Amino acid sequence: ERVNLELIKLFGGQNAVEALHSLNDFSLLEILIPEVAEMKKVPKNSHHHLDLIEHSIETVKQVQCFYDKAAKEVKDHCDKEFFCGQKRLAYLKLAAFLHDVGKPSTWQIEPSSGRHRFIMHDSEGAKLIVPTLKNLKFSKKQIAYLQKMIKNHIYPSGVVTSDDSSEKAYLRFYRKMEDEVIDLIALAYADRLSALGPDITQEMIDKNLNGLDNLLKGYFEQKNKLAPLPKLLDGKEIMEILQIPASPVLGQIIHKLQEAQIASEVNTKDEAIAFIKKITL
Incomplete structure (x- = not known):
């Protein structure tokens, strides 16, 4: 439990990125989180200018940047005490580091194009990280939060970049993700800014980030109207x-x-x- 608390404190600190780089340089990250060893084997590709472990650390950095520039209502959400006396932001940054943990086991390279594929890495990552989190003595609620973040980290960008993007799709996202709406938008924003491979155009980046801005704005506009759905059948x-x-x-x-x-x-x-x-x- 002591390791658990110190890990969360690490992610909650202003120097989390520097600490992660140091732990990575001395091969200590994989002692805490064994999945890191496999993450280190996934190289940069056409969508990512960094290899997987560096992308994961960069995503933590970009979450902190998102928070630093955020409006008061976003900061208030992230500053709330979450688990073990630590702020929600600390757990969001841990989720950012773990969001692509399912990529090594789903990694494929298309023979014809050479394109790297990671099909269902979000769902796979949410499942495979559980034993490690249990070993680190995370509670069921902590694990549920991290699983939800990993499993749904692509969802916000999917909502705003889809050809079928609509107010109904926004509302569905708000209702399904509930208290994690802001967290997931922050993670999606950070993920986008941490993946700038040669195939990623400025137009793609702008469309994604502008869409996420609108998704967040819409959430605060709709928040008070999102009454719990009635239980039609028990x-x-x-x-x-x-x-x-x-x-x-x-x-x-x-x-x-x-x-x-x-x-x-x-x-x-x-x-x-x-x-x-x-x-x-």
Whole structure:
């Protein structure tokens, strides 16, 4: 637990980037976080001007820069005490360092183009980091936060750069990410500024960052209107309607129903009943 606290203090400090470089130079990072050894093997590529470990450290730096330039309401959010008496910003910077931890195990190079691919590295990273976090004595809530950040770090940029980008997509993002909206936008912003390979144009950067600015602005405009969604059906009702016992399947159905509500595909109890009857698992 002492190592856990000191690690969080490291990320919470103003000199986190310098400390990470020093630990990396002496090969101490991989002692704390074994996945670092594999991260060091992933080189720079057409989308990244830095190798993976340097990109990860640069992302921490860019999160700090984002915070330093942020409006008061963003700083207030990041300055809140989160876990173990440490500020939320410290955990956000740790998430920034870990956001691409799934890349080594998903790394592929296309034979025809030579392009580097890391398909599903976000989901993979969120899963594989858990044993390390448990060994470092992180709590379930701490792990859940870091997993959510790793798994969804591409989501904000996807929302704002998609051809289907819309107010509905923004609202869906706000509802799904809840308290981590600001954190994820900050991480996406930092990630974009830490990946400046030869294939990345200024137009791409501007579109991404301007979109993230609008996503953040929209969140503060909509924040007070984002009332909790009503529970249209509880677990007992679903079991009775579908004639199923309590089981993991029930949890999956509830999750799918919540997703449909967030997407505004289901708005009434009758629609919810019709929806769950059509679910195939």
